[in-house]
Amino acid sequence: xIGRLDNDFLDKIDxxxxxxxxxxxxxxxxxxVIVKAYExxxxxxxxxxxxxxxxxxxxxRYKGIHKDVERISLIALRNNxxxxxxxxxxxAVIHNYGREEAMEKLAEAQNYCTNxxxxxxxxxxxxxxxxxxxxxxxxxxxxxxxxxxxxxNFNPYMAIPCSTVxxxxxSPKNLVIDKSGKLYQCFENSNHKxxxxxxxxxxxxxxISCDSKYFEIYNKxxxxxxxxxxxxxxxxxxxxxxxxxxxxxxxxxxxxxxLDLERSGNIGPISSALRYLAASKVRNFSDKPIVVMDFDCxxxxxxxxxxxxxKDKTMALRFLEKQQCLPWQHITAGFxxxxxxxxxxxxxxxIEAFLYHSLTLDGEQWWVDQxxxxxxxxxxxxxxxxxxxxxxxxxxxIPTGSQNSKLTRLSNALQxxxxxx
Numbered sequence: 118x119i120g121r122l123d124n125d126f127l128d129k130i131d132x133x134x135x136x137x138x139x140x141x142x143x144x145x146x147x148x149x150v151i152v153k154a155y156e157x158x159x160x161x162x163x164x165x166x167x168x169x170x171x172x173x174x175x176x177x178r179y180k181g182i183h184k185d186v187e188r189i190s191l192i193a194l195r196n197n198x199x200x201x202x203x204x205x206x207x208x209a210v211i212h213n214y215g216r217e218e219a220m221e222k223l224a225e226a227q228n229y230c231t232n233x234x235x236x237x238x239x240x241x242x243x244x245x246x247x248x249x250x251x252x253x254x255x256x257x258x259x260x261x262x263x264x265x266x267x268x269x270n271f272n273p274y275m276a277i278p279c280s281t282v283x284x285x286x287x288s289p290k291n292l293v294i295d296k297s298g299k300l301y302q303c304f305e306n307s308n309h310k311x312x313x314x315x316x317x318x319x320x321x322x323x324x325i326s327c328d329s330k331y332f333e334i335y336n337k338x339x340x341x342x343x344x345x346x347x348x349x350x351x352x353x354x355x356x357x358x359x360x361x362x363x364x365x366x367x368x369x370x371x372x373x374x375x376l377d378l379e380r381s382g383n384i385g386p387i388s389s390a391l392r393y394l395a396a397s398k399v400r401n402f403s404d405k406p407i408v409v410m411d412f413d414c415x416x417x418x419x420x421x422x423x424x425x426x427x428k429d430k431t432m433a434l435r436f437l438e439k440q441q442c443l444p445w446q447h448i449t450a451g452f453x454x455x456x457x458x459x460x461x462x463x464x465x466x467x468i469e470a471f472l473y474h475s476l477t478l479d480g481e482q483w484w485v486d487q488x489x490x491x492x493x494x495x496x497x498x499x500x501x502x503x504x505x506x507x508x509x510x511x512x513x514x515i516p517t518g519s520q521n522s523k524l525t526r527l528s529n530a531l532q533x534x535x536x537x538x
Contacts, residue, residue, distance in 0.1 A: 130154045134170060138522035139178050148178050165202060168193040172205040177518070181441060182212040198230045200238060200273040207242035212441055216246050237266040241275055248444045253495055256444070257284050278445045278484035281475050283492035289470035290463075290496075300387065301473055303376050309398040312353075312374050315405070319351050321424055322405050326355040326391035327412040328384050333361075334520070335413040338527040340367060342415040345534050350420075355395045357388040379478070386482040389450070390472050393489060396455060397469040404457040407465075411451040413523055415514040415530040423505075423512050424454055431460040433503040434490075448490040451515045452505060460498055467493040 134151055137144050151174055155167040168189050175183045187209035193202035203226065210222040223239055223246075230236045244259035260282055267276075283289060294301065315322065325339060332354075343352055344367075356375040364373065374395070378387070396407045406424050427433035433454040437446055455461045468489040475485060509515070516526040 126154075127158070134174060136521075137174070137177075138518050138525075140522065140525060145178075148174060165193040165196050165199055168196075169199075169201045169205065172201075182208045184209070184213050187213060194226065194229045198232070198235045200235060200275075203230065203235050203238050204273065204275050207239060211242050211245055216250065219246060234267050234271040237263050237271075238273065238275065240266075241279055245443055249439050254286070257282075257286070260284060277481055278443070278488065281482050281485040281488045282445070283471060283475075283488065283495070288467060288496040289474050289492065290467055292470070292474065294470060294473045298473070299478060300378070300476055303378060304391075304394055304398075307374055307376070307398075309353075309374070309395065310402045313351055313372055313399065313403075315351050315399075315403050318349060319405060320349050320421055322399055322403060322407050323350055323352040324355070324392045324396040324399060324407060324409045325352065325412045326357065326388055326395065328357045328380070328388040329360050331385075331388065331412060332356060334524075335527070336364070338415050338531050339410075339412055340371060342417070342531055342534055344368065344370075345538055346416060346419045348419050348421060353395055353399065355391040357384055357391060381478045383476075383478060383480050383482050386485045387476055387478070390476060390486045390489065393450075393465070393468045393486065394472055397465040400455070400457070400462055400465055406457070407455045409450075409453045409455065410513070411515055413516070413527065414451070415527050415534070417512055417514065417530070417534065420512060423508060426508070427454060427503040427505075428456060430503040431456065431458050431498075431501045432464060433505050435505040435509060437506070444491050445484045445487040448487070448494055450486040450490055452509055452513060454505075460501070464493045464497045467496055 130151060133147055134155075137147050137151070139145070139148070152171055155171050159165070159167040171189050172186045172193075175186050175189075182205075186205055190202055190205035190209060193199065194206050196202075206226060207223060210226075211219050214222065220243070223243055226239055227236055230239070240259045240263040244256045244263070247253075247255040247259065260279055261284055263279065285292070296302070296305075313322070323343065327335070340352075343350070350370055352371045354371060354373045356373060357378050358380055359375050359377050360373075364371075376391075378384070381387075392409050392412075396409050399407055406428070408420060408424070423433075435449045435452055437449060439447055455465055471489045471492050472485070475488075476482065514526060514530040516523040
């Protein structure tokens with residue numbers, strides 16, 4: 118039984134599991150060790166938790182849902198229809214099979230679910246298959262059914278991105294916005310034109326946002342790397358709350374807008390979404406290209422060649438392969454270029470309307486910025502939009518993963534830029 122295993126051994130494996138981030142070849146060897154150790158723990162009575170950890174480490178290593186996750190999660194699902202077993206199995210199915218076969222496997226998975234909550238959870242993945250096929254009506258209908266059939270207190274992580282999916286058949290722009298909300302009042306009262314004081318000589322405008330804690334951790338990477346480009350830009354930094362001290366030492370290309378919002382439980386998602394609200398406001402008084410990007414990134418060099426390369430398009434966004442992602446993952450919020458044209462302006466204004474309809478000061482709305490892009494993509498023409506997926510690595514470093522993994526990659530990238538300069 119698992120109780121007979123050496124606790125020190127288990128602690129060491131768990132420690133490796135938490136720290137491994139696959140930044141070097143040694144981590145590939147550690148991966149095999151962790152997988153074998155957790156398989157042993159499961160086979161010796163340790164429960165499905167160890168199988169979930171195997172699925173998680175697979176996903177971390179391969180940056181996606183590896184085919185092996187189907188086999189591992191199915192064992193867990195047959196053992197106990199824990200929500201994690203359902204999610205990992207369904208993800209593996211919709212990522213590794215065609216639509217018809219995936220639908221059959223999702224239907225079969227219902228047979229292993231013993232309660233209405235896990236049965237309802239499968240609907241999220243069925244909805245995704247319809248979304249991939251462009252059937253947004255069925256996508257919305259199935260998500261509504263998911264929320265209606267599950268218990269109100271059944272809220273696995275998968276329910277968080279689902280909670281901010283736009284479930285209305287009309288564009289957010291067509292519905293009246295509640296202007297009494299604190300976020301709306303706070304943001305609309307900011308005179309963006311006066312704050313930025315943008316002149317016609319700049320080549321482009323950058324919109325980034327964060328909260329004060331995120332600023333303290335990551336500000337040097339984005340600000341120093343942008344400074345090294347030598348580009349003639351304005352970088353508009355929106356801070357959701359208030360910095361402990363106003364930044365000093367940055368040149369006049371960087372301007373800051375502090376909103377003084379309270380640090381609620383939803384401060385992270387709000388902070389991430391603010392860059393798109395700001396971009397929509399900037400578009401009202403500037404015809405320059407607007408670059409929206411993650412705060413925790415490094416810019417490798419001048420962005421002007423990238424902006425020029427796609428200027429005959431309405432927008433330039435980063436798309437993931439539709440058949441390999443969930444709806445809110447398809448258009449990544451981490452980097453986008455918005456040119457001055459009717460389609461791009463409509464895209465940004467649709468995002469703005471969605472965010473004003475959806476954002477709350479409380480709760481937990483992770484993925485809300487991604488859902489804002491998804492809904493804009495539903496209601497705005499995407500025929501002349503460039504995909505930046507292959508271009509971006511030449512211009513940016515946008516790491517994912519743990520904070521330690523991010524800081525390691527960002528630090529290395531910034532040091533490389535400093536060395537070259």
